[in-house]
Amino acid sequence: MKTSINIIGNGNVARHLYQAFSTVDAVLIQQVVVRNQEANVAHFGKATIIHDITTLQPATVTILAVSDTAVSLVSEQIPFENELVVHVSGSTDLSVLHPKNRQGVLYPLQSFSANKAMDYASLPFCIEAQYSNDLEIIRQLVTNISTIIFDIDSFQRKKIHLAAVFVNNFVNHLYHIAADICQENEIPFAILQPLMQETLSKTATQSPLLAQTGPAKRGDLPTIALQLAQLENPHYQQIYTSITQSIQQLYEQKL
């Protein structure tokens, strides 16, 4: 028997989950809820689209893939009760879902782009549920698309989301600063790509704590002063200073 799911939402996560589950024989995508009647829904292929959430029918798992701030309200608008409803948010508690339905979480730990294909099999999913039976239902569902599944409670999930801000949003901004420095000096940003890849690759075999190098770790104050003086943007200076101080303090402790 197929597992039936509903998807509520039209953002990147909704689209990617549709993409991933639509190729799975064991899963039936029953209804997709897109509130906006004028929205482009071409990416949902042959799915049954509804615009009025009050016409949503129960399914084994109803996936609420809406923005964090909408989880509470939209989960309340779901017209049925005592069914399994899961949200997909990293920073939202399980309990934010309206309690008229059984609460669960299915959080894909990835930064989705609208038009970029993705290998779902290597995508980590963090799952949680109010009831242990439901946790197994969510696990079974996710197993269809990925083998990397972690049981993560709401407290841990918030911490993962925080860590993700550092390695995704913040790392990307450091990439931007480097790209900006390159552009200003007519240097192709691609020249840094092997270094960026090596910095990441090292973390697979060595902790970042041990892999650290550079002027801050060496306590090389002349180089630090020279580099700070080269940064004209005061925000870049602030970032340079705060990360340098954090590294210095960390390795002084270790001496």
Place this chain on the structure above:
Amino acid sequence: MKTSINIIGNGNVARHLYQAFSTVDAVLIQQVVVRNQEANVAHFGKATIIHDITTLQPATVTILAVSDTAVSLVSEQIPFENELVVHVSGSTDLSVLHPKNRQGVLYPLQSFSANKAMDYASLPFCIEAQYSNDLEIIRQLVTNISTIIFDIDSFQRKKIHLAAVFVNNFVNHLYHIAADICQENEIPFAILQPLMQETLSKTATQSPLLAQTGPAKRGDLPTIALQLAQLENPHYQQIYTSITQSIQQLYEQKL
């Protein structure tokens, strides 16, 4: 005819350059200078090791792979004149080399580890020379091990080194903070690996400026406040604040 080279130094760059050139038929590694008589030199294989720099013989290219602060002094100790001597430093001017020899630079843009094999063919080299003939000699030499060669002057090279600090040293510290958050909350750091890879992969097809996501870009002040409150380490708070402010300011400008 073979191109002869000398290598002065026993650090990671010296070892990796030896490793790379020792497999090239067209290159003869004439002498390797290791000042410390007791140093382990097993990684230099069958090379002719000398400990006394005054016994160094001229070669087509003498590569000075010593620390930035030693470039000036050691280049002065070289016992011959009017030969091509190149340093390998990102942040050191061409002119820091003693002018009794012809000055050049061969800067491999990578973070070398002692015991990690490396694919030299995809390694970017930044080259520079006092004389255009010498630039071609350096280019010919590097062509034996890599196809990615950029003509970069001393000013640009300093900027590349600055950008490299952001994408290597600083990104690595952000990875450390994430690893630290994971460890404190009994979450495997490996859970973040696909996200880290995707963050990097996106830069190949999209500028980091366009790829930016997250609470700072959205101006999501409640999430920013909640995340700051979760960070106990004051250095991590400083980093969170400085990067968040830089992102906010950048995208306010763009509106």
